[in-house]
Amino acid sequence: MFLKSALGCLTLVLVSAVALADQTTLSAVSDARILSFQPTSSDGLSSTLSTYNDNASNIQRTLIQFDYSTLAGATINSAILRLYGSSFGHPAFQTTTSVYRPTQAWTESQVTWDSAKTGTNWSTPGGDYVGSTGIQNASPYASVTQTEVDGHWYEFDLTTLVANQASGSLSNFGFVLTGSTGNSLIFNSRENTQGFSPQLVVTYSPVPEPGTFLALGVSVLALVCRKRR
Numbered sequence: 181m182f183l184k185s186a187l188g189c190l191t192l193v194l195v196s197a198v199a200l201a202d203q204t205t206l207s208a209v210s211d212a213r214i215l216s217f218q219p220t221s222s223d224g225l226s227s228t229l230s231t232y233n234d235n236a237s238n239i240q241r242t243l244i245q246f247d248y249s250t251l252a253g254a255t256i257n258s259a260i261l262r263l264y265g266s267s268f269g270h271p272a273f274q275t276t277t278s279v280y281r282p283t284q285a286w287t288e289s290q291v292t293w294d295s296a297k298t299g300t301n302w303s304t305p306g307g308d309y310v311g312s313t314g315i316q317n318a319s320p321y322a323s324v325t326q327t328e329v330d331g332h333w334y335e336f337d338l339t340t341l342v343a344n345q346a347s348g349s350l351s352n353f354g355f356v357l358t359g360s361t362g363n364s365l366i367f368n369s370r371e372n373t374q375g376f377s378p379q380l381v382v383t384y385s386p387v388p389e390p391g392t393f394l395a396l397g398v399s400v401l402a403l404v405c406r407k408r409r
Contacts, residue, residue, distance in 0.1 A: 201257055201385050208370045208378040210245040210288040210354065219293035219305060227372040229263070231277050231359030241307055242367065243286055245354030246380045248346040254384040259342035261355065262335050263367040264376035267328035275328050276360040278320035279336050280309040281345075282353040309356040312340070317358075328365060333376075342382065 212224035216239040230240040244261070261279065287297035295301045302308050304316060311319030322336040338355070345352040359365060370377040 201383050203381065203383045204250065206246045206248075206250075206380040206382060208244050208380075209247045210286075211243065211369050211378055212286075212288050212291050213240050213242050213369075214291060214293045214307065215240050216293050216306065220295075222290055222292050224288040224291055225371055227369050227374075229357075229367040229369045229378075231357050231363050231365050231367075233359040233361055233363045235361040239306065240359075242357040243282065243291060243307070243354055244357070244378050245352070248342070248352060251346045251382065251384055253387040254346070256339060256343035256346055256382060256384050258337070258381075258383045259339045260335050260381045261322075261338050262333050262379040262381060263357075264378075265328075265332060265334050265365045265367040266330040267364055267366075273328045273362065273364070274325060275363040275365065276323060276325040277334065277336075277363060277365060278323040278358050278360075279338060279341075280311050280317070280320050280356045280358065281341060281350065282356050283308045283310055283351075285351075285353055307356050320358075321355075334365070334367070338380075342380070 210224075211229055212222070213226065213228065213230045215221070215223060217237055229242040229244070231242060232238060232240040267273065282296075284296050284300070284302075290297040293307075294305050296308070308316070310316055312321055313319040321341045322338055324334065324336055326334070341350070341355075344350040367378070368374065368376045
């Protein structure tokens, strides 16, 4: 009976250790906007990102990538993409911004509307990207409709996508953001000297250190041996 109780206590302690959550804010390691009216020009080092869309001659999309190496082995509980934005020309206008995942690697200083990097074209001009169903430009991982407001943080819940990218289930090529017709949002890029650069706020449960399990096991074993004497 004592052994059963001791093991039960150990299980509860281990579950509690695993359940402890930490939070970290990651900064983008790459970001860029691509422009339909300048299909071969790179804008990756600009201080501006955008999802502007006039459904005609001026469509702009944003690519962002984060490094998940500090989250190796962790359980992702939530992941919120935060972009500091303002209205390009439609204050108080209701607009939709959606997030997809790119299906091939891109280079910040080289990516354009036509190509992911020098010598590698997108299969579809404007970027190769899919949603949760794996279909181009369908079923976004996050889609937010809200009023365009100057000096405002826009947030997108990307928990499922980030968890899969961080675990290696999906390749980490970052995110693609698109805007619906009438969207005129601009965001600060990581090069923006005014600050408020893209953030990924991640809450996660870290992998307990091996020493934690060893110490708990030794403690329970000691209790069992003492009881049996």
